[in-house]
Amino acid sequence: MTSKQMLKEYTDMLFKEAMEKKKNGELICWSSSVVPGELFDAMDISVIYPENHAAIIGAKHYSDVLIEHAENIGYDNGICSYAKINLAYTDYILNRDKYKTEIENCPSPEIPLPDIIVVCNNICSLLIKWYENLAVTLNVPFVLIDVPFIHTGEISKKEVGYILSQFENIKREIETIAGRKYDEEKLKEEMAQRKRSSIAWEKVMKLSEEKPSALNGFDLFNFMSLAVCASYRKCAEDTFNTLYEELKNAEETNENGMRVFWEGIACWPYLSFTYKTLKNCGFKVSASMYPDMWNVQYSNMEEMAAAFANIYTNRSLDEKIKLISSMGEKSHCDAYVYHQNRSCKLMSFLLNETAEGVKSVTGKPYIIFDGDQTDPGNFSQGQFETKVQALSEMAENY
Amino acid sequence: MKNINDIINILNETAQNPKKAVDVIIENGEKVCGIMPAFVPEEIAYAAGYIPVGIWGSDGEIKNAQSVMPPFCCSIMMSVIENQLKGIYDVCDFIVVSSLCDTLKCMGQKYKGKSPIIQISHPHNRSIENAVDFAAEEYSILREKIENIRGSKITDRDIFNAIEVYNENRKALRRFGEISYKYSDIITPVIRRNVFKSGYFMDRKNHTELINSLCDLLEEREAVSDKKGVVLTGIIADDRKILDMLYRNDFYVAADDIVNESGFANCHAPDEKDPIIFLAKMWTGGKSTLFAYDPFKKRAEHIIDEVKRTGAAGVVFCYMPFCDVDAFDEPIIVKRLKEENIPFIKIDFGMQDTNYSRAETKIEAFSEMLEL
Ligand code: SF4
Numbered sequence: 126m127t128s129k130q131m132l133k134e135y136t137d138m139l140f141k142e143a144m145e146k147k148k149n150g151e152l153i154c155w156s157s158s159v160v161p162g163e164l165f166d167a168m169d170i171s172v173i174y175p176e177n178h179a180a181i182i183g184a185k186h187y188s189d190v191l192i193e194h195a196e197n198i199g200y201d202n203g204i205c206s207y208a209k210i211n212l213a214y215t216d217y218i219l220n221r222d223k224y225k226t227e228i229e230n231c232p233s234p235e236i237p238l239p240d241i242i243v244v245c246n247n248i249c250s251l252l253i254k255w256y257e258n259l260a261v262t263l264n265v266p267f268v269l270i271d272v273p274f275i276h277t278g279e280i281s282k283k284e285v286g287y288i289l290s291q292f293e294n295i296k297r298e299i300e301t302i303a304g305r306k307y308d309e310e311k312l313k314e315e316m317a318q319r320k321r322s323s324i325a326w327e328k329v330m331k332l333s334e335e336k337p338s339a340l341n342g343f344d345l346f347n348f349m350s351l352a353v354c355a356s357y358r359k360c361a362e363d364t365f366n367t368l369y370e371e372l373k374n375a376e377e378t379n380e381n382g383m384r385v386f387w388e389g390i391a392c393w394p395y396l397s398f399t400y401k402t403l404k405n406c407g408f409k410v411s412a413s414m415y416p417d418m419w420n421v422q423y424s425n426m427e428e429m430a431a432a433f434a435n436i437y438t439n440r441s442l443d444e445k446i447k448l449i450s451s452m453g454e455k456s457h458c459d460a461y462v463y464h465q466n467r468s469c470k471l472m473s474f475l476l477n478e479t480a481e482g483v484k485s486v487t488g489k490p491y492i493i494f495d496g497d498q499t500d501p502g503n504f505s506q507g508q509f510e511t512k513v514q515a516l517s518e519m520a521e522n523y
Numbered sequence: 524m525k526n527i528n529d530i531i532n533i534l535n536e537t538a539q540n541p542k543k544a545v546d547v548i549i550e551n552g553e554k555v556c557g558i559m560p561a562f563v564p565e566e567i568a569y570a571a572g573y574i575p576v577g578i579w580g581s582d583g584e585i586k587n588a589q590s591v592m593p594p595f596c597c598s599i600m601m602s603v604i605e606n607q608l609k610g611i612y613d614v615c616d617f618i619v620v621s622s623l624c625d626t627l628k629c630m631g632q633k634y635k636g637k638s639p640i641i642q643i644s645h646p647h648n649r650s651i652e653n654a655v656d657f658a659a660e661e662y663s664i665l666r667e668k669i670e671n672i673r674g675s676k677i678t679d680r681d682i683f684n685a686i687e688v689y690n691e692n693r694k695a696l697r698r699f700g701e702i703s704y705k706y707s708d709i710i711t712p713v714i715r716r717n718v719f720k721s722g723y724f725m726d727r728k729n730h731t732e733l734i735n736s737l738c739d740l741l742e743e744r745e746a747v748s749d750k751k752g753v754v755l756t757g758i759i760a761d762d763r764k765i766l767d768m769l770y771r772n773d774f775y776v777a778a779d780d781i782v783n784e785s786g787f788a789n790c791h792a793p794d795e796k797d798p799i800i801f802l803a804k805m806w807t808g809g810k811s812t813l814f815a816y817d818p819f820k821k822r823a824e825h826i827i828d829e830v831k832r833t834g835a836a837g838v839v840f841c842y843m844p845f846c847d848v849d850a851f852d853e854p855i856i857v858k859r860l861k862e863e864n865i866p867f868i869k870i871d872f873g874m875q876d877t878n879y880s881r882a883e884t885k886i887e888a889f890s891e892m893l894e895l
């Protein structure tokens with residue numbers, strides 16, 4: 126199988142497996158996207174990632190229907206579109222008879238409702254509010270892995286201790302709902318698997334450091350869903366290894382073109398438009414911090430706590446600048462594209478400072494464009510095109 | 524002894540002219556520091572000899588902030604950035620900010636005034652045992668950073684004294700909150716706001732004296748009940764024009780669930796030997812559900828309890844546009860209020876761009892509806 130076939134097969138399998146488990150009365154968990162999902166999977170609780178599900182809906186151009194429904198059921202226009210999509214989808218499933226057509230028309234695989242939900246606020250705090258609403262609406266237990274914002278310097282023992290005690294609490298909560306003792310052995314196996322998958326994922330990402338390199342950052346956006354949903358499963362490792370071999374042996378198509386750093390989430394409804402616009406202006410996306418968020422490697426619970434707190438979205442401005450500049454330089458980026466995401470305060474409110482900071486390190490030009498990861502109404506094709514053209518001129522004259 | 528109007532005038536003057544109030548503090552030779560939202564253990568700064576001043580934005584036009592902050596930022600922080608660009612907060616020796624929401628996480632990194640900024644993280648999982656240790660360590664680092672700015676150590680005794688000052692102030696404010704609604708002839712919504720707000724711009728010790736005297740004098744009066752009570756809920760309810768509209772339409776504030784009003788007053792901690800643990804427990808044992816992880820949406824139940832306790836006629840949701848806390852709580856609160864048959868209205872309390880004529884129409888209609 127090619128890596129693309131593997132990606133499709135395994136993604137479909139994960140959704141199917143969850144639906145079947147639900148049918149058989151087994152447990153389902155909904156989780157935010159950067160979480161040690163193996164804590165649940167090790168106890169045979171299938172984990173579904175609503176952000177990933179919302180991204181699929183966005184990429185398949187159905188997000189506007191759900192976003193409108195979320196606003197009709199009382200959600201403010203100003204909240205994250207992933208949350209809107211998921212809360213609207215939940216409402217559809219809860220009122221299946223009424224929204225039969227909408228569910229049928231929804232191009233994503235169907236997901237079962239959860240028996241427990243979990244958030245790690247390492248990517249944002251909005252997730253806490255979103256899942257509180259799910260907890261109350263669905264009347265299910267909500268466990269939070271609160272990783273404190275690392276506002277200064279490095280993570281320290283105090284954060285790790287606090288996070289560790291939460292892991293223990295979660296295990297107890299899982300034992301309660303699963304009705305059996307926590308399976309520490311299986312957890313260890315899955316943690317080891319996550320490490321192997323992350324190493325394979327990292328190897329793929331590091332291809333961007335080579336010159337020439339057949340890797341395109343948009344491939345990473347596509348394959349990312351497996352990194353999000355299945356890093357603790359072997360299928361993720363196998364797929365990334367296959368992808369690596371394919372890319373290693375392929376020829377670079379943009380050998381003399383310019384390399385660009387993409388900062389922020391992809392605009393899923395405009396994935397192909399953004400790809401083509403960049404390509405037409407001579408750019409290839411070479412690097413992005415976003416896919417790297419699922420490169421989390423650890424060997425024990427303490428390292429797990431540190432790894433999930435160290436996600437770059439949870440770090441100070443100075444650290445972000447260091448990490449982006451370093452990745453951009455290693456990947457030989459000629460320019461930087463920053464996504465000011467209407468959905469995402471955390472990834473938008475420091476963009477000016479981040480972009481200027483990175484520029485002071487790398488000297489390379491940048492643009493900031495307005496967009497949204499899943500709300501098509503917040504993205505302007507014209508603005509994106511004009512800005513990318515301007516960037517290409519700046520980069521060429523650099 | 525001051526009469527009731529003298530006291531109210533001082534509180535009004537302070538709340539309505541914070542800049543002047545802060546200038547007076549500085550002219551008197553005291554040092555000030557800035558405290559941004561929310562639940563910052565400002566007792567530590569007070570113990571170090573600073574008068575903590577609340578930084579919760581202000582009304583006034585936004586001219587320059589939008590060049591550095593995207594338009595989908597809540598108006599409190601938009602206004603803080605605007606004031607920072609004007610240098611208004613540069614009188615502070617330092618500023619402390621929490622990381623309780625995404626906007627605040629960014630603000631702590633973004634703030635570029637002359638005063639150094641110190642950021643702290645609170646634990647959201649307040650019931651976890653280690654949460655106290657984590658908060659205490661964060662607060663100890665805050666203490667050290669303030670010591671470095673001041674150039675000398677802060678003793679435990681000083682922090683205990685500061686805790687005492689703040690506890691007395693919170694107690695006085697709670698007392699005021701419990702009785703003020705009976706005197707709606709004199710305690711208008713704006714005056715009620717000013718009672719709470721003035722505390723952010725004066726020494727809490729002086730504030731306590733004023734509030735206690737005010738309460739003593741109020742209790743000598745006859746209780747009145749010629750208006751309709753409402754419970755306010757939200758991050759802040761600072762818009763004077765809207766509060767005036769409520770009064771014009773025969774409303775008084777029966778109780779509030781507002782972060783910088785009762786949210787401040789309701790903080791309370793059990794006695795501890797270590798003053799930092801004491802402060803940490805004030806957060807981890809805190810009742811306020813605004814800002815904190817609230818998996819059962821107790822905020823909605825708290826509002827309902829307050830309506831029942833005070834016999835209020837309805838609820839005013841003082842909504843902060845672009846605030847995720849309010850945006851997600853709203854549908855759940857609305858649902859619960861409907862289930863309980865409690866009338867409510869939602870009014871935007873953004874500090875800029877408020878559509879006052881729309882707000883007035885809504886408030887008038889709400890008032891008429893409650894008459895029926
Ligand atoms: S897009 Fe931003 S706000 Fe939305 S869930 Fe992701 S990190 Fe949070």
Ligand code: SF4
Nearest residue numbers: 597624626758846847
């Ligand atoms: S809680 Fe809401 S109002 Fe307060 S800073 Fe955050 S976004 Fe702004």
